[in-house]
């Protein structure tokens with residue numbers, strides 16, 4: 001675990017795996033922190049140098065007040081990679097982390113060797129939906145939304161059979177800084193990459209859980225269709241966060257893809 005100040009924001013990050021191995025960075029979704037990748041890191045860190053971090057507003061990183069923009073998150077990621085002298089990397093992003101990954105691919109194609117987009121889209125939700133979520137959180141706290149969020153993240157069977165884990169991940173959300181959550185909702189509200197991602201030329205793997213209620217299969221497929229060099233895979237018995245619900249299936253898709261992309 002380590003900390004660095006990037007763009008005036010204190011960021012918490014973790015590095016695992018052999019320093020000379022091919023580098024991967026894992027980028028989080030709204031309301032989650034680097035811990036959602038723990039099982040993925042355990043499975044992959046024998047072969048890859050893996051960077052995970054808490055994006056601004058989340059985990060142990062700073063949560064400044066006000067609206068965030070997708071570009072803030074991209075600048076933070078670029079600054080963190082520069083600080084760590086990681087010049088060539090595969091970016092794996094889930095949900096808003098996948099939007100950050102797409103925007104990073106458009107801004108820094110020369111620094112990217114492969115892209116993995118999990119349960120994400122070129123446009124997630126709409127202005128009304130994000131504004132009402134921001135208002136609900138500001139007026140009534142994140143607790144007022146916690147059960148709905150869990151139902152969107154996890155399959156019914158996970159919620160029924162893995163109650164302690166569910167309670168633990170719900171605690172993560174409940175402990176989120178309000179400013180971080182609302183600020184990132186604003187970034188999601190304002191981000192629309194539908195008109196630009198056709199310019200992504202990096203080899204891309206797109207994955208989605210078959211029961212994802214936040215970014216459903218057809219929405220994610222639409223993003224994959226806009227990226228020429230992309231492969232689309234559906235993970236069974238999985239909701240919005242495959243690194244928690246189906247880490248083995250996710251890791252086998254990622255490792256096979258990275259090897260083919262020459263990043264393994």
Ligand SMILES: O=C(O)CC1=CCC(=O)O1
Nearest residue numbers: 029030095096149152214
């Ligand atoms: O609906 C949710 O909370 C899930 C989600 C949407 C965008 C994101 O990053 O997470």
